[in-house]
Amino acid sequence: MPAELCPPYAPFFGFAGVASAVTVGAAFGTAKAGIGIAGLGTFKPELIMKAMTPSKGYPLAAGFIHLGAGISCGMTGIAAGYAIGLVGDSCVRAYVHEQRVFVSMILILIFAEVLGLYG
Amino acid sequence: MGYTTYASFGLPSFLVIIVALYLLFTDSGEAFDVGRFLEETSPFVWGSLGIGLCIGLSVLGAGWGIFLTGASILGGGVRTPRISTKNLISIIFCEVVAIYGVIMGIVYSSKLQTVPEAQLYTRDNYFTGYALFFGGLTVGFCNLLCGLCVGIAGSTAALADAADPTLFVKVLVVEVFGSVLGLFGLIIGLLMIGNAKEFLPGSPAVSAIRI
Numbered sequence: 577m578p579a580e581l582c583p584p585y586a587p588f589f590g591f592a593g594v595a596s597a598v599t600v601g602a603a604f605g606t607a608k609a610g611i612g613i614a615g616l617g618t619f620k621p622e623l624i625m626k627a628m629t630p631s632k633g634y635p636l637a638a639g640f641i642h643l644g645a646g647i648s649c650g651m652t653g654i655a656a657g658y659a660i661g662l663v664g665d666s667c668v669r670a671y672v673h674e675q676r677v678f679v680s681m682i683l684i685l686i687f688a689e690v691l692g693l694y695g
Numbered sequence: 696m697g698y699t700t701y702a703s704f705g706l707p708s709f710l711v712i713i714v715a716l717y718l719l720f721t722d723s724g725e726a727f728d729v730g731r732f733l734e735e736t737s738p739f740v741w742g743s744l745g746i747g748l749c750i751g752l753s754v755l756g757a758g759w760g761i762f763l764t765g766a767s768i769l770g771g772g773v774r775t776p777r778i779s780t781k782n783l784i785s786i787i788f789c790e791v792v793a794i795y796g797v798i799m800g801i802v803y804s805s806k807l808q809t810v811p812e813a814q815l816y817t818r819d820n821y822f823t824g825y826a827l828f829f830g831g832l833t834v835g836f837c838n839l840l841c842g843l844c845v846g847i848a849g850s851t852a853a854l855a856d857a858a859d860p861t862l863f864v865k866v867l868v869v870e871v872f873g874s875v876l877g878l879f880g881l882i883i884g885l886l887m888i889g890n891a892k893e894f895l896p897g898s899p900a901v902s903a904i905r906i
Contacts, residue, residue, distance in 0.1 A: 583730060583734075584734060584818045584821045584822075585730055585733035585734055585821060585825075587821070587822050587825050587826070588733050588825045591825045591826060591828070591829035591830075591887065592829060594829060594833070594883070594887060595829040595830075595832050595833045595836075598833050598836075598837065598879070598880070598883050599832070599833055599836040599837060625886050625887060625889070625890070628822075628890065629890050
């Protein structure tokens with residue numbers, strides 16, 4: 577890997593991707609009651625960390641790719657967490673009135689969880 | 696649009712555009728160089744900022760959670776004094792979040808070794824500096840949210856316990872899941888720092904190019 581493609585500040589963007597995958601997903605996962613989403617949001621970092629070792633060349637392009645991957649992971653975590661939170665809230669209210677919505681409630685929650693998995 | 700929207704979004708973006716256009720039109724567009732900024736700031740800046748954020752945000756989260764839970768326990772304890780001892784476990788969950796931050800602060804600060812300025816700017820030291828910054832940010836932010844989550848759940852547990860003693864254990868399960876968030880942050884923080892060596896002096900031959 578030629579030296580000018582692997583500047584020493586490339587890991588900055590890789591680490592930013594890792595941090596955004598964890599924190600952005602955890603933020604909205606918590607806020608909207610999707611603990612599973614917060615967990616999903618934190619699984620990505622292992623893959624990025626394997627690519628970043630100081631001795632091997634880490635191209636700047638790879639740093640930006642990991643930044644994008646981390647941000648996309650985190651943003652889908654927001655979407656899934658938000659969806660699950662709102663759906664869960666209205667599901668609980670509906671369940672109080674009408675017991676039979678339980679199965680459809682679980683199905684809706686599973687579909688919302690899949691949004692996080694796409695990330 | 697309110698005044699706060701103008702202040703928080705309008706004014707900063709206006710200033711950024713003015714500065715960018717000024718640089719562009721006075722032929723000093725090359726002065727905006729992210730790579731040079733990242734290469735010229737000392738790895739000690741990144742490392743110290745990361746450790747500060749780690750402990751600071753974790754303690755902020757723990758404190759927030761404790762005051763949320765404590766207020767509910769004390770309020771509910773006026774009418775039902777039996778809840779006060781059992782619900783202290785929620786306070787302990789919040790405290791654990793601060794302890795995670797302290798542990799990571801201690802682990803990270805072992806990487807900060809004294810290196811003379813002339814031998815500081817090596818690839819490995821840059822890597823460690825960035826790892827410390829983002830690791831500390833991740834751990835601190837995760838612990839902040841964990842403390843908030845456990846605080847809200849603990850407050851709900853106290854009030855549910857005051858209404859009906861059988862509900863306490865059920866809401867406690869929610870709180871346990873919430874505290875797992877802090878543990879996630881700790882694990883990711885340790886993973887990030889796994890490949891980073893502590894600050895070592897480099898010979899001039901391995902130093903990165905500095906303008």
